[in-house]
Amino acid sequence: xxxxxxxxxxxxxxxxxxxxxxxxxxxxxxxxxxxxxxxxxxxxxxxxxxxxxxxxxxxxxxxxxxxxxxxxxxxxxxxxxxxxxxxxxxxxxxxxxxxxxxxxxxxxxxxxxxxxxxxxxxxxxxxxxxxxxxxxxxxxxxxxxxxxxxxxxxxxxxxxxxxxxxxxxxxxxxxxxxxxxxxxxxxx
Amino acid sequence: xxxxxxxxxxxxxxxxxxxxxxxxxxxxxxxxxxxxxxxxxxxxxxxxxxxxxxxxxxxxxxxxxxxxxxxxxxxxxxxxxxxxxxxxxxxxxxxxxxxxxxxxxxxxxxxxxxxxxxxxxxxxxxxxxxxxxxxxxxxxxxxxxxxxxxxxxxxxxxxxxxxxxxxxxxxxxxxxxxxxx
Numbered sequence: 001x002x003x004x005x006x007x008x009x010x011x012x013x014x015x016x017x018x019x020x021x022x023x024x025x026x027x028x029x030x031x032x033x034x035x036x037x038x039x040x041x042x043x044x045x046x047x048x049x050x051x052x053x054x055x056x057x058x059x060x061x062x063x064x065x066x067x068x069x070x071x072x073x074x075x076x077x078x079x080x081x082x083x084x085x086x087x088x089x090x091x092x093x094x095x096x097x098x099x100x101x102x103x104x105x106x107x108x109x110x111x112x113x114x115x116x117x118x119x120x121x122x123x124x125x126x127x128x129x130x131x132x133x134x135x136x137x138x139x140x141x142x143x144x145x146x147x148x149x150x151x152x153x154x155x156x157x158x159x160x161x162x163x164x165x166x167x168x169x170x171x172x173x174x175x176x177x178x179x180x181x182x183x184x185x186x187x188x
Numbered sequence: 189x190x191x192x193x194x195x196x197x198x199x200x201x202x203x204x205x206x207x208x209x210x211x212x213x214x215x216x217x218x219x220x221x222x223x224x225x226x227x228x229x230x231x232x233x234x235x236x237x238x239x240x241x242x243x244x245x246x247x248x249x250x251x252x253x254x255x256x257x258x259x260x261x262x263x264x265x266x267x268x269x270x271x272x273x274x275x276x277x278x279x280x281x282x283x284x285x286x287x288x289x290x291x292x293x294x295x296x297x298x299x300x301x302x303x304x305x306x307x308x309x310x311x312x313x314x315x316x317x318x319x320x321x322x323x324x325x326x327x328x329x330x331x332x333x334x335x336x337x338x339x340x341x342x343x344x345x346x347x348x349x350x351x352x353x354x355x356x357x358x359x360x361x362x363x364x365x366x367x368x369x
Contacts, residue, residue: 080354080356082280082283082346082354083348083354084309084311084312084348084354085348085352085353085354086354087311087312088311088352112356124311142356152248152250152251152355152356153251153355153356154248154251154353154354154355154356155353155354155355155356156352156353156354172248172353173248173349173351173352173353174351174352174353
């Protein structure tokens with residue numbers, strides 16, 4: 001009867017394995033924050049890691065470097081003029097910059113776009129955007145968004161970085177001002 | 189036949205035991221998975237209460253799943269490019285572009301695009317978009333060369349999810365066999 005002796009422990013081991021696999025799957029699903037499963041491997045792995053560097057021109061032509069905002073809570077928002085949901089986010093971000101700028105929040109927009117459509121787009125907003133807009137057209141912009149975890153090159157894409165320069169939160173797609181505020185407040 | 193039946197009955201006792209074992213195994217596995225589900229559900233429920241794994245919105249598809257692309261040569265001088273657009277996603281009509289690659293003897297005619305659905309946006313105004321299945325017909329001028337040949341068609345397109353995400357412009361390059369005219 002050695003079959004019988006092996007059978008019970010074997011089934012138990014298998015059941016534990018299935019339970020563990022189901023649990024891991026469940027937890028991974030629960031923390032995916034709007035990322036598709038195929039894309040979530042990238043950004044979720046980035047949480048807690050140091051933010052990638054960038055040096056990009058602003059709309060006035062001056063070079064801006066990520067280091068100039070070291071020590072502040074940095075929210076990097078990737079967008080483009082052809083992106084409707086990106087347009088919907090910006091007024092709420094202007095309010096957040098106004099409300100929390102003195103407390104240490106710095107929002108930076110990175111447009112994966114050319115200067116002319118970006119300027120047209122921003123002037124069409126009818127409000128003054130009170131945070132820097134940097135330009136990163138062509139493949140360099142997509143590569144930078146990818147380095148920040150946007151594996152699909154989809155927009156808008158927003159990354160929140162703590163005062164220590166570590167990535168705290170990423171969001172695929174539209175981020176409401178209320179959602180952003182909820183994430184920003186504990187970091188200030 | 190009878191022989192067969194008796195064969196079966198001779199082994200019926202061990203066979204029944206085997207079936208019982210398999211049933212027990214299936215039951216154990218199912219209960220294990222159900223328990224894991226329950227615990228996982230409790231954990232994620234608790235996590236959501238604590239704001240640990242808060243779901244900001246539903247998952248988005250990868251671009252090639254949202255816009256399933258294909259192309260075929262319908263006849264000697266027509267190529268059909270198709271998209272199967274997932275529910276909740278759309279393509280912009282104005283951002284469809286087609287190009288016939290490296291071919292001096294053939295030229296691409298005006299693409300025949302169906303009418304899209306007009307989408308009103310409070311900031312962007314009226315834009316024409318496609319939902320569901322889309323087919324665009326590309327006429328090819330074969331007057332320069334009527335022989336069977338391979339052509340390379342480059343297509344670019346751009347679309348978004350209604351839930352608030354836009355994909356970067358996507359380019360696809362396909363090689364097709366055009367039959368002789």
